[in-house]
Structures are given as structure tokens and as C-alpha cells.
Amino acid sequence: MTAPIEARWSHVGLNCTDQRRTEEFYTRWFGFRRARVVEADGVRVVFLRRGDVYLELFATDAAALLPPANDGPANPGAARHLAFQVADVDAFLAQADGQLPVSLGPLSFDAFIPGWKTVWVTDPDGMVVEVSQGYTDQSEEELARYA
Structure with a gap:
């Protein structure tokens, strides 16, 4: 290869x-x-x-092809969402003070990654934007289980 x-x-x-x-x-x-x-x-x-x-x-x-919803469209070939990391999702939302339309969440994903929390908002044209905290990669040993 x-x-x-x-x-x-x-x-x-x-x-x-x-x-x-x-x-x-x-x-x-x-x-x-x-x-x-x-x-x-x-x-x-x-x-x-x-x-x-x-x-x-x-x-x-042009009109939007897909309405904004939850964490983004599931259609093949369409971007599901953009994503950004912040130190604290709750602080981000507090700073936004209700000025950002939330499409889903905030949700905690502690069952998968301790400290991982995410909220999805939409931009002015309905593009779903994920804002999360606490994401970390798996170790090489953990990834090897999925090979």
C-alpha cells in the first residue's frame, strides 16, 4: 500500500x-x-x-433543500453539521443569552466520554452547528477492538 x-x-x-x-x-x-x-x-x-x-x-x-432539525440532516451527500469545541457549553449558552436558536440539547454523553456535552444551534441559513465540550479520542488499544 x-x-x-x-x-x-x-x-x-x-x-x-x-x-x-x-x-x-x-x-x-x-x-x-x-x-x-x-x-x-x-x-x-x-x-x-x-x-x-x-x-x-x-x-x-435559492431556497433551502432541507429544514434545520436536531443535529442536522441525515441525507447522503449533505453536511450533517459544522462543529466547534468550547471549554464549557453552559458558559457558551449563557453568553449567547437566548440569541442562538437551539435545535437540540444540550445533551450529556458521559456514558461514552466522561465530560462530553453538546448543544446544536443553527446559523442564519439553518446550517446546524454543533458546540461541544470534553471530546477526547480513544486510545490505540480501545480502537484496536474495532479493527
């Missing part, structure tokens, strides 16, 4: 009905900043960055 080609994460492209409102959501709640704006042939794309993670915002007037 040959080694995989070296690749690194690049970005997620999001369609949005109001780029400014979507940009404000991700900058306010998740610490992104505007990194670049590209305009060509009547199309404007806004790139947001946080560390090595980029979001690419495309304006659209």
Missing part, C-alpha cells in the same frame, strides 16, 4: 442568503475574521478564517 498524498484541511463552502448576517454569526460566536473577499462576474465570495480553518461564504437566493 502506498502512502497517501499529503493533504491538509482547507475550507467549507457555505451558501447563505445574507453574507453579512452569516459573517457576523461566525465572527461573533466562533471567533472567525474576514480573510479575503473575491468579486468576479457578479459573484462575491467572502472567506472567513480562524486559525487554519476557513469558511467560504457564497450568496444565494
